[in-house]
Amino acid sequence: MPRKPEYDRDALIDLARDLFWKRGWAGTSLKDLERTLNMKPGSFYAAFGSKAALFELTLDRYAENGTRRLEALAVEHGPLGALQSYPALVIDASSSPAKACMLAKTVLELGGQEDQLAARANSHLSRMEGLFAELFRKAQAASHVSGRYDAETLARRYQSDLLGLRVSAERQNVDAQAIAREIADGLTRLSHP
Amino acid sequence: MPRKPEYDRDALIDLARDLFWKRGWAGTSLKDLERTLNMKPGSFYAAFGSKAALFELTLDRYAENGTRRLEALAVEHGPLGALQSYPALVIDASSSPAKACMLAKTVLELGGQEDQLAARANSHLSRMEGLFAELFRKAQAASHVSGRYDAETLARRYQSDLLGLRVSAERQNVDAQAIAREIADGLTRLSHP
DNA sequence: TATATACTTGAATGATCACTCAAGAAAGGC
DNA sequence: GCCTTTCTTGAGTGATCATTCAAGTATATA
Numbered sequence: 001m002p003r004k005p006e007y008d009r010d011a012l013i014d015l016a017r018d019l020f021w022k023r024g025w026a027g028t029s030l031k032d033l034e035r036t037l038n039m040k041p042g043s044f045y046a047a048f049g050s051k052a053a054l055f056e057l058t059l060d061r062y063a064e065n066g067t068r069r070l071e072a073l074a075v076e077h078g079p080l081g082a083l084q085s086y087p088a089l090v091i092d093a094s095s096s097p098a099k100a101c102m103l104a105k106t107v108l109e110l111g112g113q114e115d116q117l118a119a120r121a122n123s124h125l126s127r128m129e130g131l132f133a134e135l136f137r138k139a140q141a142a143s144h145v146s147g148r149y150d151a152e153t154l155a156r157r158y159q160s161d162l163l164g165l166r167v168s169a170e171r172q173n174v175d176a177q178a179i180a181r182e183i184a185d186g187l188t189r190l191s192h193p
Numbered sequence: 194m195p196r197k198p199e200y201d202r203d204a205l206i207d208l209a210r211d212l213f214w215k216r217g218w219a220g221t222s223l224k225d226l227e228r229t230l231n232m233k234p235g236s237f238y239a240a241f242g243s244k245a246a247l248f249e250l251t252l253d254r255y256a257e258n259g260t261r262r263l264e265a266l267a268v269e270h271g272p273l274g275a276l277q278s279y280p281a282l283v284i285d286a287s288s289s290p291a292k293a294c295m296l297a298k299t300v301l302e303l304g305g306q307e308d309q310l311a312a313r314a315n316s317h318l319s320r321m322e323g324l325f326a327e328l329f330r331k332a333q334a335a336s337h338v339s340g341r342y343d344a345e346t347l348a349r350r351y352q353s354d355l356l357g358l359r360v361s362a363e364r365q366n367v368d369a370q371a372i373a374r375e376i377a378d379g380l381t382r383l384s385h386p
Numbered sequence: 387t388a389t390a391t392a393c394t395t396g397a398a399t400g401a402t403c404a405c406t407c408a409a410g411a412a413a414g415g416c
Numbered sequence: 417g418c419c420t421t422t423c424t425t426g427a428g429t430g431a432t433c434a435t436t437c438a439a440g441t442a443t444a445t446a
Binding site for chain 1 (some may be wrong): 400402403404405407
Binding site (some may be wrong): 387388389390391392393394395396397398399400401402403404405406407408409410411412413414415416 | 417418419420421422423424425426427428429430431432433434435436437438439440441442443444445446
């Protein structure tokens, strides 16, 4: 009996994520969203409720996408291979609106005022770190990484290195791919005592 | 003949820097600045010209302060010792309004739209990297770091690690001091072959 | 003490912010 | 064709944005 919406909700969330990713929370106005999503304010609020609610959706989608890509790498190259190829992949910005991590950008922008969006970004980062740790444990089980390291410690450092890489990739005149290679090389050296 | 201003310009710039550092460019309104600097709009614009002009001043002061602290460390602990103690120092946030680097935050917030404030932050980061390289060269001259490494390459990686550390320090539930220790330990391993 | 020279004040500017809502348009079931 | 239900439209909300400026106040020199 009713009328169907004209938009593809999933595609809209992707568009919004790319916009928020590039310009940040405060840097993205509702007018920007209206233009990019091709929606009038009324439709926007009927569909998403608020700017913050949509941002939350994009944060979740961003994180889910990241884990999905890493898990795909693990299937293809094994746990250590995935951890080694992920850095280069993540700053290869063809098709990606920014090189820095959207979760990190959110924490930096909103973390100071204890915003709940920052808290959510933070928890996504922690889940990511957990996935890194799991891959390190699997690499240890396969004897590709020495057992004398603590997987959580390795994951914490790997996450930090990745965040640094992705900030560096946002700078001008920095060869971020070279840094990505160094991070991958560093993991190779974990194989033996 | 004239009347003297009631404010201490230097102190005001410090206050503004701390506010911008914590909340970022868009997150800091003129009302915030008026409150923190205890100035009415007229005085503010007479003194600084615009929000952007003041931000530029705070960016310069932030960068100058960073190089000064690192150079002081070098005098006290030598080039390698300075590079090793800098990471822990920089995330020891007692007295500092945020742990992440203000220059990095600015690049992340404004880098996408080719803002000139982001460009200035970027060039400050490059100057910092140059100082890191100089310290690595001195450490090599003193045989504390092996000569088979390229100082610029070491500096680029060090800068990236530092940026990652400082983003990590902004997160919840992350032992950033542990990461700082790992970075310092990593430098020790550069001494031989 | 008079005057020139700042500096300080705060109301007002137009623009933009996120958001609301009443009215109209489209699609199903009868 | 009619009615119900949902979606779309876009003008309008009050708040806040950075900025301006005319009027008032204080100081130093003459």
